[in-house]
Amino acid sequence: MEFIELKDCSKIYKNGVTGLANASLSISKGEFVFIIGHTASGKSTLIKLLYREEKPTTGSVCVGGIDVTKLRNSKIYKLRRKIGIVFQDFKLLPKLTVYENVAYPLASYGYKTSEIRPLVLSALEQVGLKDKTRSFPHQLSGGEQQRVCIARAIVNKPRLLICDEPTGNLDPETSKEIMDVISDINKNLGTTVVMATHDKEIVNRMKKRVVVVKEGLIDKDTQKGSYK
Amino acid sequence: MRIFRIIGRSIESSFKSIFRNFSLSMASITCSIITLLLVSIGILLSYNINNITKEIENELTIVILMDKEISEKEITLTESRLEDIDNILSFKFVSKEEIKKDLQAQNETYAKIIETWKEDENPLQDSFIITVVDVRDINETATTIKNMEHVSVVKYGESMVNELISIFDTVKNATIILVVALILVTTFLIGNTIKITIFSRKSEIDIMRLVGTSNSVIKLPFIIEGFLLGAIGSIIPILITIIGYTYAFNSLSLSGITNILNVIKLSNPSEIVYITSFILFGLGSLVGMIGSLRAVRRYLTI
Known part of the structure; x- marks a missing residue:
């Protein structure tokens, strides 16, 4: 199948x-x-x-x-x-940092903070944004925001x-x-x-x-x- | 463990939301405060009124004076008739000799007057002191007794009792109606706050859905927020209940009013304030949760 x-x-x-x-x-x-x-x-x-x-x-x-x-x-x-979903309009939460946005799905599934951290960092590394963890979406360019969206989509593998x-x-x-x-x-x-x-x-x-x-x-x- | 983490994060998110929509949250909390204060007053009033009514009922007796010349046999007959009346809880026969002795012992003036009587002279009447089962039926009972043979006078404080009971009933009913109305208003207001929270977080809810958050995890923070609004709203009424009632109790005791009007006294704070506080907390949280559940069911379509 x-x-x-x-x-x-x-x-x-x-x-x-x-x-x-x-x-x-x-x-x-x-x-x-x-x-x-x-x-x-x-x-x-x-x-x-x-x-x-x-x-x-x-x-x-x-x-x-x-x-x-x-x-x-x-x-x-x-x-x-x-499934990971990437949108045209990014759908990021403006009041959360890059790290928090990517961690968001895992936190809502009830993952431990210690489990979340390596997964988020690895996803951010994958999209080349490891140095922007503390930025807020409005501080990023369109391309960077889309990368955050991709990182959030792949964080749960x-x-x-x-x-x-x-x-x-x-x-x-x-x-x-x-x-x-x-x-x-x-x-x-x-x-x-x-x-x-x-x-x-x-x-x-x-x-x-x-x-x-x-x-x-x-x-x-x-x-x-x-x-x- | 996962469930505890989810609950923990939901509580955190609920607190954030309360602060984010501060003015709305304050409106809901204020409404819960007012409602719960009235509920508290209602509970304390009802409890004390009940106690006072019971006290009055215990104190309230019917005194009957028998005809002047009455034989032992007629007294026994009266006793058996009194036993047949349902509303009579107990009765006690007091002979005129006993009354005479009592009066002499009670008061010097009485004693002096009684001294002027001849040895075997006693103008007093034999009497019965009767306690009734239900004070509301005291009128009927008194009439039945009055119609009995050899009964000359029937005495009891009927008008005072009736008036007091009817005032107490009115106060109780008005309080209940007011409290029910206010509970409805509070439920509505908290529901409204949650509705606005749901609307203001619509994009966040959409994102939660899309990233695979389960429905119950999406709903939980809103229900917790309602619970918190009600629970926070119960803090001030609880403090006022404990401090205010204890203060009122102490100042009434000190003022001496309680000593003069033996019946009109507040119940001991320890008997009532803690259970009232518990009720206020429970009611506040429950009303908050019901309000938010209604809003979630209506407006949070997943």
Whole structure:
């Protein structure tokens, strides 16, 4: 069984808009997959199905052996602890320092302070921010804030890293740096990466598997693909 | 151990939140203070009123004077009739000879007057002193006794008793209504504070959800915050209860009022203040928790 498996997934929103129509997709462990498409093409819906922010109207979604469709609301956290999520808008807590932001998930799971520290420092080292532990988000550049977000996503050593347009708010140079960080995580830790983006340059440079979503349908799925 | 760490971190986060929304928290705490103060007054009043009423009831007796010329047989008959009345707890026969002796012993003036009587002369009447079961039915009991044969006079302080009891009842009921209303207002206010806390921390809650925090861990700090608002609000009323009541008790005792009006006295502080404090703390925390639980259930959609 594949690490991620979507079978005949459709998502029709309450207002009648079709987010996804009969999509099927398999992703193996350790893969790096770009999900690309125009705005409102359905790529965000697809991504949200993976971390159970949305539930498919029909079809099934399996992530790391968990049947996401059958997951009760009160048990979603069990899935999310196995996944790291990186957002376009970073979603950092402004009143917490870099260290506290990265430690936040672990603290809320009830980890000991002594257990938290090495994990946080290792995650920050991975993203190259070990010297900024005491800074607050507003003291950091956009790229640095995104690195903190990545560190928070990988601090619990997840098997899957979901990135929803992580470079959407960054300039090309910083985007490249962020992509290098994510690519390293994929290579060094063996973390599966699923990334929604419409940054052509990044997709073309990385030469990874590309899934194109168009009008709610999976239009193309190519290994070492590109974005035209 | 993990659960204790989570609770510890939730308590820390609740305290931070109370300080972050300081003015709102203060409004809730003030409301709990006022409510709990009134609850305290209500409890202390009710307890003392109950005690005083009991005291009055114990002190209250019906005295009946029998006809002047009455035989032993008629007295025995009266005794058996009194035994048949349900509302009579106990009765004691006091013969006119006993009364005469009592009067002589009690007061010199009485003794001198009685000395002027002839040896076998006694204008007094044989009497019964009766204690009733329920003082509220004392009127009926008195009427029944009055209708009995050989009974000449029935005496008891009916109007004073009735008035006192009805005043006490009114005070008690008004206090209960006021306290219930204030408890509702406090629950609502604390709920409102928690609601605003939830709204102001919406992005934080979203992030918690996304990073895999369980629902109960997300909700816990809000419930603890409600508990804390109520519990903090009970501190001042508890202090006022302990210090104020002890002060009132001591000054009433010193002033001598208690000695004059033997019945009207406050109960000993040790009997009541600690249990009242415990009730205030429990009630404050419970009201706070109920308020926050309502807000969490309504506004914290996960």
